Amino acid sequence: MAQDREQPIAVARAFALRWPGWLAWLSPGGWVIAAIAVGTTVVVVGGGSARPSGEVRMWTFAPPHARMYEPLLEQWASEPDGRRVDLEVLSLPALERRMLGGFLSGVPVADLIEAERRVASRAFAGPLDAVGFLDLTDRLREDGLLDAINPASFSPWTFRGRIFGLPHDVHPVMLCYRADLVEAAGIDVSTIETWDDFARVMRPLMADGDGDGEPDRYLIAFWTTFPDQLEALILQAGDGFFDEEDHLRIATPTNARVVASLAGWIAGPGRIAADVPEFNAAGNKQKIDGYVVAAIMPDWLSNIWRQQMPELAGKLKLMPLPAWEPGGRRTSVWGGTMLGIPRTAEDPDRLWELAKRLYLSPELSRALYEEGDIVTPVKANWSDPIYDRPDPYFSGQAKGRMYLDLAPQVPRRTSSPFNTMAMQRVQDALVGLVELLRDRPGTDRATLESRAMDLLRVAEADVRSRMDRNVFARGETP
């Protein structure tokens, strides 16, 4: 056994002794390994941060946005004091990770970041000086942009009274419906003012034509698993989850009424909704088949439908959302994007000029609508005749003008990082109510609203307990 142990040592020694001086410290194999280790370290450390000086880096998550920006960025680069812009399209999760990772560790991120609402709100937490984006409030005021842009569009990027992003959009919401089915049934949608009207007037479309005991179609695509639509409908009613000072207020009579109504859409004898999701092949098939009559549609979603369901061209129409009560708001908001300048960016003045050129120019507003069906938040550009152009996909309606007419009514939103949590808890409350209705379909409206209030109180208490233990959310800055 001892001989076995000595043998490798003898071999290694024999190798080592053939090499002169310090080279004999390692065997040839050892030197090869060391050389690979040193070489790869040099490549990783030296190659990772290579970046031409004078270049601006910009991140976006939307390939269509990138296509729209490229001509403007090239033009900017060719100007005497312009710089080349390296525009990188990242998936939303990748952009979120890189952005938060950079803010967390202090590692430089891009000089301009185009962020979607839910991603950007992750950066709006803690004291103001901890926000990774530059405070743009004074620049916006000095340039008169606070009045030039639709006010509600600033709200998702406003944190503790300061604005950290230039708004990209308004994203008003309308109701998209199958005009072919509705008109064939002789239904006049102009008689619809409220959601109750909608359910009553459209009800004949839910007939059981094939005799299988179930309606052939439902009136609206909505389910407990649709948080964005839920938030849009709650915002439409007026209360939302936070007040204007960002104080939590989930358990309000208005919210209870809306959640009770929505539960009644999903379960019980008044059911009108079906689980027909967006961004999903099965959902698209059901929409094409006419399994649902209507869907909640922000401007950007109309573009996705156009791309994914060309079969529906000429069969759809838009109308303002039915209100929750007579005379109530006829729209809401869903989605949103901003352009922010990280604090680590060099030369923020130049970047601010570039940001304004990208987001405020009439050419880009036009391109935004032509390529993305998104209406601009810049009020001066609303007079562009492109918004009056009939849209064949929506049966020749002037879709852009219809969305713009609703833009001033779009509700403000919170930028609170607790908003997602609040929405999830309200979703839980909705699930609870739906289960109640499934167990006891005969539950009357008053009982349902009272139960909704109880569940919303539970939701509010849960979110509040998490906010209260958070020293930063309490407004303390240790």
Add this chain to the structure above:
Amino acid sequence: MTARARVGLAPYLFLLPFLVVFGVFVLAPLGESVVLSTRQMFGPGASVFVGLDNFRFLLHDPLFYKAVRNTLVFTAGSVFIQLPLALGLAMLLNRPGLRGRYVLRLVFFSPQLVGLVFLAVMTSVIFQKRTGVLNQALHALVGVSLDYPWLERQIMPTLILAALWMYVGFNMIYFLAALQNVDRELTEAASIDGAGPGRRFLAVTLPAIAPVGGFVVLLSILGSLQLFELPYILLTGSGPDNKGLTIVTYLYQSGFETGDLGYASAIGWVLAILLAALAVGQRLLAREARA
């Protein structure tokens, strides 16, 4: 430096790359997470020392208990349904007379080749309302409603079923290897002594495969307690009313959605302690059984 000293240094030099990588990417983050668990964070830029407050809040957090309950239900499903099935399959496919057993082994193992993400997506397609294969089949065969919401009302059974699909074949391979090492002479001797198949299984096969069985049980428990990708993809989060919330999903939500990496670290350490306790417990039980 003498030749013997140089040779003595060599093993450490060879170990150095691993030690550096292990130190930088495992030990340092572990240490950092201990520090983080004593801090409260709010987004990427705000952090304050809170001592054991994260752990105190965790003890009274109903969502954490819901996550623990769901995770334990899934773990129980894995151990009490998945492993007996895997063992049964292994015994079936270990029979020399079975035709096509090599193909069947590949078939049962094949979900491992495509990965959990693909399988989760496939499961969501199968369990979809109206258009899903399962509802279509059940509707045609027994008249179940096409709208039956598996991913709303039967979340844990659906997760367990999807995990079965993924891991039964994987665990079967372990049992198969163990069964092939069972001493055939002992089995034959038991047969000659008049033992029936049940008696042979309990008295000969089971004791022989017990060490591998213990290992598979431990592996299954540890894997189940770390369940994340399956509910995250299948339910796009934790499902309605958090019915699919697991410990790791809650950790992820706390750290990366709410932005409190401190609380997420505390959850992570509680899970780590739970896992370590289970591993030690299993080792002690195995040692006692051997003794």
